[in-house]
Amino acid sequence: MTTSTASPETPLGAALPVPGRPAADIDTARVSYLVRQLLIALGEDPAREGLIGTPERVAAWWSNFLSPDDATSVTCFSEPLLSDQLVVVGGMSVWALCEHHMLPMNLEVTAGYVPDGEVVGLSKFGRIAAHFAGRLQVQERFTKQVAEYLTGVIGRKDVAVAVRGLHLCMSMRGVRMEAARTTTLHAGGRFGTDPVLNQQFLAAAQWNAA
Numbered sequence: 677m678t679t680s681t682a683s684p685e686t687p688l689g690a691a692l693p694v695p696g697r698p699a700a701d702i703d704t705a706r707v708s709y710l711v712r713q714l715l716i717a718l719g720e721d722p723a724r725e726g727l728i729g730t731p732e733r734v735a736a737w738w739s740n741f742l743s744p745d746d747a748t749s750v751t752c753f754s755e756p757l758l759s760d761q762l763v764v765v766g767g768m769s770v771w772a773l774c775e776h777h778m779l780p781m782n783l784e785v786t787a788g789y790v791p792d793g794e795v796v797g798l799s800k801f802g803r804i805a806a807h808f809a810g811r812l813q814v815q816e817r818f819t820k821q822v823a824e825y826l827t828g829v830i831g832r833k834d835v836a837v838a839v840r841g842l843h844l845c846m847s848m849r850g851v852r853m854e855a856a857r858t859t860t861l862h863a864g865g866r867f868g869t870d871p872v873l874n875q876q877f878l879a880a881a882q883w884n885a886a
């Protein structure tokens with residue numbers, strides 16, 4: 677088996693000029709200061725025992741959550757005899773923040789493709805999902821970004837991505853429907869034109885979600 681490294685147009689870990697990804701380093705000291713101000717504005721006393729250290733902890737979490745990944749490449753393994761086999765990777769659970777309310781959303785991701793002489797290292801699917809999750813995000817854009825990145829990796833549009841989202845902005849505020857889930861589906865290339873392949877992907881996505 678030989679390996680090669682795919683080079684999609686946007687390498688993972690690069691400083692991506694995309695929404696939700698901070699362009700500059702995070703000013704952790706200023707975030708900490710502002711969280712302290714927020715507590716005061718909310719009528720709290722940041723000096724009371726339970727809140728000592730809270731601004732620093734919150735700032736450290738923001739910094740960790742928004743920090744870009746280490747530069748990483750996507751490894752493809754040469755498998756010349758492999759084609760027409762559907763590969764579906766599911767059960768990938770990642771967290772993002774809804775950019776409209778800054779509340780968490782949990783995204784369950786399933787991705788599929790059909791290898792043509794090369795297979796993508798399986799763990800890379802999780803890395804790609806995590807890369808586009810750790811930021812201010814909306815589920816629809818997340819789905820598109822993961823699909824476009826995978827399209828760049830495999831060099832063809834035959835990529836399917838299904839995302840099932842739990843949005844706290846819908847569960848703990850607004851209509852407060854805890855059981856509500858949002859599903860987004862990208863069906864590129866053959867997944868959009870071949871109903872059998874599309875159904876096979878959706879069936880495999882359901883197994884993975886079960």
Ligand SMILES: [Zn+2]
Nearest residue numbers: 774776777845
């Ligand atoms: Zn929201």
